[in-house]
Amino acid sequence: MPARFRDGYIVILWWKARLVPSVLAPSLAAFFVVTAATYQWSAAFPSLTGGNGTVRFLTFVPLIVVSPLHHCLTQRLEAAELLSLRPVRRHDAALVVTTVALCAVAGLAIGTLAGDDAARAVGRNVAFLTGLMLTVNALLPKAAAGVPVAWVLIALFLGRDAFHRPYFWSVLEHRAASPLALAEAMLCFACGLAVHLRRRPRTT
Secondary structure (H helix, E strand, O other), rough: OOOOHHHHHHHHHHHHOOOHHHHHHHHHHHHHHHHHOOOOOOOEEEOOOOEEEEEEHEEEEHHHHHHHHHHOOOOOEEEOOOHHOOOOHHHHHHHHHHHHHHHHHHHHHHHHHHHOOHOOOOOHHHHHHHHHHHHHHHHHHHHHHHHHHHOOOOOOOOOOOOOEEEOOOOOOOOOOOOOOHHHHHHHHHHHHHHHHOOOOEEOO
16 A cells, blocks of 8 residues: 555544544534633632632533543554554644644634633633643543543632632633733643653553
């Protein structure tokens, strides 16, 4: 088989093995639709640090993408040639970066058109939670799927002080223009990506 056809065949195998058409693509579509449809939604939420605060529904929206992305990246690869002939981890990294970039662009576009700060920040939050998931997946794979969900809940219950100002570590509730939250998200994402690139993909 000519090299270019073999390479294309391997990419197709990887694409299907990672469930991109059946899982990740629909999740991205759902993310775009939900972000556009619910950016105005908010609700009162109790805080363990005192009183009730207003929580934007968009705080939860990154989970629509991050959880399916974890599922896709942890699928076993059926064909051994994927490991021997092509750098699977680089394909995975490209998939992760593309997914986060699409979410960031969608959030910025929706936020700019609607004049909504939380929508502009949703891409940053996807990057942060994805980095967190990738890092934990390398250390404690069984816990990785639940960590983004746990972080969202921790940020909601414990992420604000008595004056309802977000703590520096919570990231999710900070304004889109916050340099600190952006730096934390990018650092976490870069760390997770680096750790994932060093991991060996699962095989049968």
